[in-house]
Amino acid sequence: MKRIFVFSFIAALAVCAADLSEAQAPKDAKEANKLAREGAEASKNQEWDKAIDLLRKATALDHKYADELSAVYQQRGYAAATNQQFQDAINDYGEAIKLTPQDVRVYEQRAAVEMKLQDYDKALVDYSEVIKLKPNEVRYLNYRAYIYELKKDVKNSMADTDKVLKLDANNQEAKTRKTRLSAVAAANAPFTPIPAPSRKPSPTPHRKP
Incomplete structure (x- = not known):
């Protein structure tokens, strides 16, 4: 009997709390x-x-x-x-x-x-977050490419520039940047000397006996 009373009391408290919460909600709103x-x-x-x-x-x-x-x-x-x-x-x-x-x-x-x-x-971190939310928005890719270029990060700037040109082949800003970046990449490429042509040994002249 005692257990039933305790259970009933707890249940009544729960109902009371729920009623108070419902009454509080409109007041808070x-x-x-x-x-x-x-x-x-x-x-x-x-x-x-x-x-x-x-x-x-x-x-x-x-x-x-x-x-x-x-x-x-x-x-x-x-x-x-x-x-x-x-x-x-x-x-x-x-x-x-x-x-x-x-x-x-x-x-x-x-x-x-x-x-x-x-x-x-x-x-860069903020524009990367923007691009996660809007991955195909050309202006955001262009701006991140511009920041990479300022940092002299040719590889990443070129990657974003190429993405822009895939989305908009006639994008003038990206085309101009690609020309610039290509020139920088070419100027920074390691110089490979052209090997000199090998000379054939001259035939030894035969002496007449």
């Missing part, structure tokens, strides 16, 4: 919506810090606001880059990527800032 609206208003006024704080709270209550939070991080990142606060911009784009990792624009924006800092290795 309502609060999240209110915070998101306030965040959007702050964003319109370019009050980036306030907007991010409000949208962070909204996203914690309801993850559907992650896209809006990512967009505000991107806006603040762009403003920071415009003011040449490049590291702040990179940090904000990094936060945006955590929220929306499938958004190619964020990687592209961060790579643009990294290029300003001449951090070619990090820009």
Whole structure:
């Protein structure tokens, strides 16, 4: 009898908790919506810090606001880059990527800032992520080929350039780069001396006895 009572008590607690959770859900959704609206208003006024704080709270209550939070991080990142606060911009784009990792624009924006800092290795990583998401997008392949060329990596630059030309045989940027890269490759090719022709030994003249 005692066991039945304990089991019934636990079951009642579980039902109670479920009811409370269901009651809390609409309340959280309502609060999240209110915070998101306030965040959007702050964003319109370019009050980036306030907007991010409000949208962070909204996203914690309801993850559907992650896209809006990512967009505000991107806006603040762009403003920071415009003011040449490049590291702040990179940090904000990094936060945006955590929220929306499938958004190619964020990687592209961060790579643009990294290029300003001449951090070619990090820009390459970001463009490689973009190309994973959009493998047949010519402009991304072209840009990565350009970065490889800046790094004097002829082999990888040529590989991306050839991919572009397979997708778009008349792409002028790729055709021009291929000509340049081919000239560099030829100039750097090891010199192989042409062997001199072998001389046949002259016949020994016969002396008359």
